[in-house]
Amino acid sequence: MTDFTSCTVAVSCLLPELEQPARLLATRLQLPLQTVDINTAAAELLLCVGSDGLSLQATGSGAPGAVRVDFVEGALAHRRQFGGGTGQMVAKAVGLRGAIRPTVLDATAGLGRDAFVLAALGCEVTLIERQPVIAALLDDGLQRARQAGGEVAEIAERMHLLHADAIEAMDRWSAEAPQVIHLDPMFPHREKSALVKKEMRLFRPLAGDDLDAPALLAAALHLASHRVAVKRPRKAPAIDGPPPSAQLSGQSSRYDIYGKKKL
Template sequence: MSDPLSANAIAVTWLQDAYAPAAAALAAQLGLPCCGADAALFSLWLQIGEQGLSLQASGPDAPGAVRVDFVEGAMAHRRQFGGGAGQMVAKAVGLRGAIRPRVLDATAGLGRDAFVLAALGCEVTLIERQPVIAALLDDGLQRARAAGGEVAEIATRMQLIHADAIDAMQNWQGPAPQVIHLDPMFPHRDKSALVKKEMRLFRPLAGDDLDAPALLAAALQLASHRVAVKRPRKAPAIAGASPSAQLNGQSSRYDIYGKKKLEA
């Protein structure tokens, strides 16, 4: 991972006074400043309010806040109309017929791919190493579980680990995941407003995954059946082992590293 934003460039704040104690507790947990009126001194705000936790950049031309929402909005639409097991991520991890592998998403980010796989019936473990992004994801999962109904059921199949993925995979305890999903941070070419907004907020936090070759090597060592690596469509494969297959989409592709056939 390339050099992230310095810790003093982000602060935890609150949107309603009732959330000031929760903001203080989160700031202490993350080792970040907590502030109210002087929040403008910081480049990024991790803010708590009635709709949960969100990340907001300061400044007059800043994009809107980003938060993890599995209940409504884009993820709700994708759950209902996204194409089910025909989606590229589902094909990449090997979903077909009754096959629903145990998946480790070792670069969880905002959890969108993991949520799609969990919605399709997979048990998914998520690893996110960047503390602020992990906090956003944890908040989204908690709200999903509290929402009840189908979304809560899906969220019960998602378990979050805040850790360095390479260390976690090298010291894995318990049954090995059948499939490991990787989506290393990369200069994305997707020009959608949503992706551009998120990249503007997250790249200063997370940087690029310069240790992607080590990440892939650890995944190949741990996964029992396959590793699926998401890449921009024209990007080179990660240095190291060569993929055994590729799955191409309009703006991205998956490099598939097969080890053993998945069976129901």
């Protein structure tokens, strides 16, 4: 049975004609199907099948708005066009410069934002997400991006999603080793933006904190051929393990960089 940590989750459909795909999704994720009004649902979180794809919605009074993965429009489209290219912190941390575009494994993919930025800049990116609901949202966003055509579809074709436990997947990796592994473990930090608050309210009950972050780092250091880049809140301690060889700090976050050899 799928482990959904500390909250109850169900699948719902926003339109009657979408009940069949919602039923199939519920079966695949081993979740109940609820076809009730969102305000009277028994589950704490609803994975909603709508005409514009999947969304995750909390229920009850005072619940934050729905979260979905959208690579075509909105914040990620703006970041793709105006985000600063290889000057972005994630690009620097991964080692993009000049014509260098390493292969990247994003082992804590989440909603895929960092992976999308790296793919938009020309990297081939493999994404691993272990939480089934978050993986479903990410897969839905990638499918819609590929269907959109044009530049966004080309970017999405450089993104390859695996639904797996990252530590297990890295330990049994049989393909060519990624040059760079990107990690962004869940951490009990307190960014103040409304977007982060909304997502954290939805995702923390699902995913919990990554208490196995030291094992995640160890597996990444063993697999990566060139470097591991770990995203952390700016004032958070480094993950237990060997000290980073370099750090890159921004306003609210930083990267701990573990170099193995030059890209």
